[in-house]
Amino acid sequence: MTATFDSLAPTYDAHFTQMAAGRYVRQQVQQHLLRRLRPGDRVLELGCGTGEDALWLAQQGCHVTATDVSEAMLAQTQAKTQATGRVTVLALDLQQPHAASLPYTPYQVALSNFGALNCLTDWRPLSGWLAGHIVPGGRVLLVVMSPFCLWEMLWHGLHGDGRVALRRLRGSTFQPPGAAAPITITYPTLRRLTGDFAPHFRRRAVLPVGLFIPPSDLYAALETRPRLLRWLAALDERARWPWLALLADHYLVELERTETPA
Template sequence: MDSTPAFDRLAASYDADFTASPIARYLRAQVHARLEQHFCAGDHVLEFGCGTGEDALYLAQRGVRVTATDASLAMLEAAKAKIGNQPLVTFAQLDLQNLPNSSSDKYNGVFSNFGPLNVLHDWRPLAAWLAQQIKPGGIAAFGVMSPFCLWEMAWHGLHSDLHTATRRLRKKATFQTDKTTIDIYYPTIRRLTRDFAPHFRRIHVRGLGLFLPPSDVYGVIEKRPRLFYTLMTLEKRFAPLSPLALFADHYWVEFQRAA
């Protein structure tokens, strides 16, 4: 199912609604710390689902060349407007559900932040395609919406909304936005690792949003400074622990291409 029109509609307000919020900024900083472990000035990196271009801009400012892609033209336009004439970023439309026929072996790595891979229901074709694009030893790193987000189950369960509380446990969740429907899938870390295994080896996993909530609850927490501080302290302590990653809102998983 084509998810693009729904994201087209979100593009204009995405930064105000999500990127600028303190919780999203903290989580993005954790992702940037991971990206900096792997990519340095002179590298060329592919990004999927770049949205408004926050991560591409961050890497380009550190000398990394980024090919920033998204299925949504409105998101790409928003990213171009933000990034301006930064010569290290080039943009291209790329739909994860319809990968182009090209083989290059030119990228030092690939990444995708805050859930673009969740539009797929089988990650094997993506892994095989990436094996053609990424240099031996290169990195593939993804922020993926987890199937067992404790916050979502507890929050919506306490609000007697069992359907939403358990939506990630179903094979597929369907979101209705205006006239558009998006299908979202929630792979376990094990499933993604298995789908990437023919070409990539998992090297790292951590949680993002274990004690900090999913984005629909950011406002509730950010309005309460003491609670926010407590949750942030717990997040810093526990979210990096790999056994807990599956219970966070997103997990961050890194693979290395076989040499």
């Protein structure tokens, strides 16, 4: 797993973060997050990748602990955020979070954006550990790849590739372009994810992220069609209903740390 993400790190920003569609979906998450943040908040980021959100959070006046399992991703985060003086970069494996020693505790907010949590198969150990590091009333924003991405099912279904069209329903092992080795991805339903976090966290909000925006393997095609992307984004802005969340490429779930078991 680590080797795969290490090998993706040098091109991750070019293939996702800096693509127009990638910038659009990240903005959707950040707009939501902004309503939960106050300057000076301590934010724990899980699976920070190349540090794009860590940089943005630091620019909002937050103190960020940016964590990831991949040293190559962390090196990019360090380079991107060093000048802010507000980001601590730390190796943390979501499979064994207890092994890491955090610089602060507790945090007001935790964030895991764009699929880091899809690399787990059971979210209960993470939930139990996280509960010890978030203040009562604090928020946890999880953005995960959905199990029923409508775009993917229609696009690959219409192109006669039923196996890819339905891959999220069974979970999948695949090798992203440019990756050193395959990775196994699980696509939790909202019910499963909320249930695994339920002993310590209460669900507060759910949103689709990119309902009308195709998955990232089609971003390059959109790059040369800015008018099409603007049109899709305009539709997307109007369709931010929770009941459509599981049909988008990603969905956002916002949890609140409860004082006592929910």
